[in-house]
Amino acid sequence: MKDVRKILFKVHGYLALLALIPIILIALTGSLLVFKFELDSLLLSDRAIISEAGQNRMPMNQLVAGVNRSNPDYEIGSWELFDDGYEADRVYLIKTGTEQWYKLFLNPYTGKMLSKPEIINHYFTDWLLEVHYTLLLNDLWHEQPQLGTLIGLIVAIMLTFLGVSGLIIYRKFWRKILTFKPGKNRQTQYREIHRQVGIWSSPIFLIIGMTGIYFNLVEFLHEQEEHADGAGHYIMETRLYNDQVNFDEMLLESQRKLSGFKPTYFLFPYEPELHFTIFGEVPTMNIFASEYGSTVSFDKQTAAFISAYDIREQSFVNKLVDSLRELHFGNFAGLYSKVPYAIVGVGILVSCISGLLMWLRRKRILQ
Secondary structure: HHHHHHHHHHHHHHEEEEEEEHHHHHHHHHHHHHHHHHHHHHHOOOOOOOOOOOOOOOOOOHHHHHHHHHOEEEEEEEEEEEOOOOEEEEEEEEEOOOOEEEEEEEEOOOOOOOOOOOEEOOOHHHHHHHHHOOOOOOOOOOOOOHHHHHHHHHHHHHHHHHHHHHHHHHOOOOHHHOOOOOHHHHHHHHHHHHHHHHHHHHHHHHHHHHHHHHHHHHHHHHHHHHOOOOOOOOOOOOOOOOOOHHHHHHHHHHHHHOOOEEEEEEEEEOOOOOEEEEEEOOOOOOOOOOOOEEEEEEEEOOOOOEEEHHHHHHHHHHHHHHHHHHHHHHHOOOOOHHHHHHHHHHHHHHHHHHHHHHHHHOOOOOO
16 A cells, blocks of 8 residues: 555656646636636726616617627627626627637616627636636647647646545545644645645645536537537628527517526527527526526527526436536635635645645755
């Protein structure tokens, strides 16, 4: 058993060194992204936050028509809906003749556009999100356009292994979980910091790692399957839905189909095979249920009802998958979950630094 632990200790150390920079970037951006809403409210107060709010949102038909009229060179790809009197809607557009997505902020109570369309990673927190998921490496290498997503997947696997192997190495951690003995030399101090931070961070550490594996794997496989024949993304040339469809009726019908349904995201047909899909949340006892767990779909030409998906009626596995988003981002309990998640992100940074210092001293590179 002792030999196995020695081998595991070496593998743990070398994997940590190999993935050091990506882990630091992912941990740092993740700690900040936990407070994405708060950062947007601070940095984009004139765009992301509404200064004029009425009692009711304007009809969706009018809002869609206004966006289309003001942005004739773009087509709507999706629409993030808010009705709290505070947050502005986020409208995601595709520039015609391209596959490039843009983002627009809009006041749903007045129909006023609070920004012009900006490239999807133009704003600070959106740029952080791209760094977090792709390390800015996607679309740089023609042979593997999803290089960043693939590296993120590998790093998430490594992160999970580091968490599990750390608990095995310090398998009797529970005996000293409430004690901190820094020791007299620096090597002992670094090891104690590394041990304590790892122990206290391990539950959330493992959740972040395992959910990261899922999200990166799903995205990577989706892109690989969609472009298996070597074709690129669909180039938006013309509107793919009937201009006469009634968006307000679709929203009302979605609420009739699913009891307690609250629409949060309106997906438009941005590729020929897609129809309208309204994502939303429903009342449930699951505190980890996402805001996008249930869906209602409609035909893009006639707006006729196609299907409904109620997360409350799904299997345990499907409910678990739906919960992964909240578990990964840590926003399921407001600041009560956001703060611990951000602290764990900082803890991962501390673990990286303390582990590196331990290795440098062990190799006598650092005195």
